[in-house]
Amino acid sequence: MLHTNKKMNMELQSFSTVNTDEDIDLSIYCGLCTRTVNIKWRCIQCNMKICDNCRIIHSSAKSTKEHTIISFNDVDCCLLDRKIKNRIKALPCQRHPHQHYTLYCKTCELLVCDSCIPHNHLLHDIFGIDQFITEKLQADGKEVSDHLPPRFLARSQSKEEGYCLTTVDFHVIHAVVTPMPVIHCLKTVSYLSAWIGCDSISEIQKIKMPIKSRKFCIRYIYNKMNKDIECNQTDQIQGFQANNIELINEDILFVSRDDQNLKRAFTDAFGQRQILNIFDFDPLEPICLHIEHTNSGILYWFGLKEPGNYEVQPTSERKLIAYSETWQLVKSFEHTTSGKRLITVPYRISTIAGQICVLDHTNEQTGRVLAVNSLGHRMWEYNDPQETSTHVKPFFPTAIATIESSKIVVADTANSAIHILNTAGNIIAFKSTIDLGIKHPYSLDIDENGQLWVGSACDKDSEEQRAKIFVIKMTIR
Numbered sequence: 001m002l003h004t005n006k007k008m009n010m011e012l013q014s015f016s017t018v019n020t021d022e023d024i025d026l027s028i029y030c031g032l033c034t035r036t037v038n039i040k041w042r043c044i045q046c047n048m049k050i051c052d053n054c055r056i057i058h059s060s061a062k063s064t065k066e067h068t069i070i071s072f073n074d075v076d077c078c079l080l081d082r083k084i085k086n087r088i089k090a091l092p093c094q095r096h097p098h099q100h101y102t103l104y105c106k107t108c109e110l111l112v113c114d115s116c117i118p119h120n121h122l123l124h125d126i127f128g129i130d131q132f133i134t135e136k137l138q139a140d141g142k143e144v145s146d147h148l149p150p151r152f153l154a155r156s157q158s159k160e161e162g163y164c165l166t167t168v169d170f171h172v173i174h175a176v177v178t179p180m181p182v183i184h185c186l187k188t189v190s191y192l193s194a195w196i197g198c199d200s201i202s203e204i205q206k207i208k209m210p211i212k213s214r215k216f217c218i219r220y221i222y223n224k225m226n227k228d229i230e231c232n233q234t235d236q237i238q239g240f241q242a243n244n245i246e247l248i249n250e251d252i253l254f255v256s257r258d259d260q261n262l263k264r265a266f267t268d269a270f271g272q273r274q275i276l277n278i279f280d281f282d283p284l285e286p287i288c289l290h291i292e293h294t295n296s297g298i299l300y301w302f303g304l305k306e307p308g309n310y311e312v313q314p315t316s317e318r319k320l321i322a323y324s325e326t327w328q329l330v331k332s333f334e335h336t337t338s339g340k341r342l343i344t345v346p347y348r349i350s351t352i353a354g355q356i357c358v359l360d361h362t363n364e365q366t367g368r369v370l371a372v373n374s375l376g377h378r379m380w381e382y383n384d385p386q387e388t389s390t391h392v393k394p395f396f397p398t399a400i401a402t403i404e405s406s407k408i409v410v411a412d413t414a415n416s417a418i419h420i421l422n423t424a425g426n427i428i429a430f431k432s433t434i435d436l437g438i439k440h441p442y443s444l445d446i447d448e449n450g451q452l453w454v455g456s457a458c459d460k461d462s463e464e465q466r467a468k469i470f471v472i473k474m475t476i477r
Contacts (some may be wrong), residue, residue, distance in 0.1 A: 030054055041069050088129055095119075104132035107353060107406060108424040120379060120424065123354070168420060168429045172436055173451065174209045174471040176231035181465035183455025185254075186399075187245040188447040193234065196443075196455060196469070197242025199257055204242045204265075206235035209471060231469060237265050237273065244288045244348070248298075253278075255286040255302075262286060262302075279327065283307075284317055290349040298325050303346025303358065310345055310363050318343050320358060320372075333376035342378070343370065352402040353423045355379060359397045359410070366394040369410055371425060380425030382410075399444035401452070407476065411441040413457060420476075429476075438470055450474075 030039055031048030041055045042048070046067065050058055058064050093099045093113035101111040107124035117126065180198040188194040193208040210232065240263065241256040252265040261277040268274050284304040292299040300323045306316055318341060322331035333356075336342055347367065348359040354374060361367040368383035383395055396414035403409060407428070408421040416439050420429040433441050433454070443455035452472040458465050 032058065040071055043067050043069050101129070103128060105424075109406070109422050109428065110424050110426065168431065169475040170418075170431060170436055171473045171475075172470055173473055175229065175437065175468055176207070176209065177228040177466045177468050178205070178207065178231050180205075180467050182457040183443045183467050183469060185242055185245045186443040186445050186453055186455040186469070187247055188445045188453055189247065191447045191449040191451060191471075194445065194447075194453060194469070195245050195247070195252060197245055197254065198467075199241050199243045202239055202241050204237040204240060204245070204252070204254065205233050207231040207469070208234050228466075228468070237275070240275070244286075246289055246291045248291060253289065253291075255289055257285060257287075260285055262289065262300075279323075284319075287346055288348050290351065292322075292351040299323070299330065300325075300327075301349045301351070301356065303343075303349055305345055310361065312341065312344060318345065320346055320349065320356065320376075331374075331376070333372060336378055342372070342376070347398065348400050350400045350402055350408070352408060353405060355423060357400060357402075357408060359400055361396075365396060365414070367397045368395070369397055369400070369408070369421065369425070371423075382419075382421055382425045382427070398442050399455075401444040401446050403446055403450065403474075404476075409444060409446075409452065411444050411454070413440045413442050416440055436470070436472070438468070442467075447471075 030051040031043075031046065032050055032054040039049050039051050041050045041052070043050060043058060043064070046058075046064070050069070055069055058067065059069060088111065089100055089102065091101050091111075093101055093111075093116065096113050096115040099113040099115055101113055103112050103114070103117070104110070104127040105112050105116075105121045105124045106127055108121065111132075112121055112126075178196065180196065180201055182198050182200070183196050184199050185197045186194055187196075189206070192211070193206060195204060195206050197204045208231070210229065237252070240254070241258050242254040243256050244254065246253045250266070254263055254265070255261075256263075260280060260282045262279040262281070264276045264278045266274055266276075281302070281304060283306065285307055286302050286304055288303040290301040292301060302321050302323075303319075304321060305318045312318065317334070319332060319334040320343065321329060321333075324330050333342055343358060343360045344363075345361040346358050347361045350357045355371045356373075358370045358372070359367055360370050366383075368381055370381050371379045373379055393414040395412055397410045397419075398413045399411040401409045406423055408423070410419045410421065411417075412419060416433050418431045418433055418441065419427055420431075422428050433439070438454055438456055440457040440459070441454045442457040443453075445453045447453060452474050454470045454472060456467045456470070458467050
């Protein structure tokens, strides 16, 4: 790690032998007091050398107390910066091999070349390589290598834990059992409650996590030793199967495969539950929906297909569409610019940083994450091409959630794993959920406190068909 002197020496050893005598000059003026005595330090942010006395002042001043100051006695940071910069700039861009890396996109956490900017990073936060290195020197607990492309890295891999290019800690806060065999869809209402649905059960349930009072803790310890903790069911919508759920204010929007309508559930002025069909997609089936909040209002996104299985026929319709708040069709994506089909079965949709991310099921056992821009042009695809080396089954994504406007969380139910991607479609963290007690994560959502909710699926041959819901605190560093 480059922010400590000991680690900087270790990093420097990975470079070729250097002559520090020609770069370190102690017979110069302090950048603050202009004295020439005891000039032993350099401030990374100010890029100036300072003496012992001024180091204390510089580290205490309100405007500079967060600055990183490095001793000349350990390593010359300028020389280290230059060596790292030269190594980075010598790397060919992965997307444009004829060019080299010259910039860093902070939004995507990726090194980029000049040609990358107009295609994928036009409105993003772009740094020069120098500023990128400086920020990584400042960052507490981060290495410059965390942000370099795969062939520049020696990835740490483990068949049990997966690997991380970004450090992510997972801590299970709640775990409860439900009466459903699979939690196909999950939408949080608060940090303690959520609506859940299963496409094989004609009931949508609102569940609440137990509040951890003293009485609960005693019961929790007892139940942990004897049996699972039951979820508290606080509301239900009977007679309907839900394949995907969204919330708009206090109303519930959902789609199901038993008909071709978008439905709205709400409570009227007399306190009665009402269900309305608010849009008919006939002859297509709505597979999924997503609500995007934009500066100009709300967009309702849907993934549609014709009735039937995964097999694509010449007459098949597989598309992404978006409607405005007044239910005017504003976007419809079905083919690539070359005329090929864009998607097979759009199972889930999410939006982040101007991208529409789709979980596309290419068959009943395999899928991918596909991102398109606001014009429907394909930006990137992620299908986990043997990158994690922990997989025994094909990548099969069933849920997607976004965090911090820069990270995409994907549930891979077949391999009991969580993949975290950046907005360029590169994997930055991978976590097997088995060691968290989660087998077959199937649905995801992020609650108001930033906690990850995970709905699971039971094995088909399991005697007790009762899926669990987990609430996880994720810390990304």
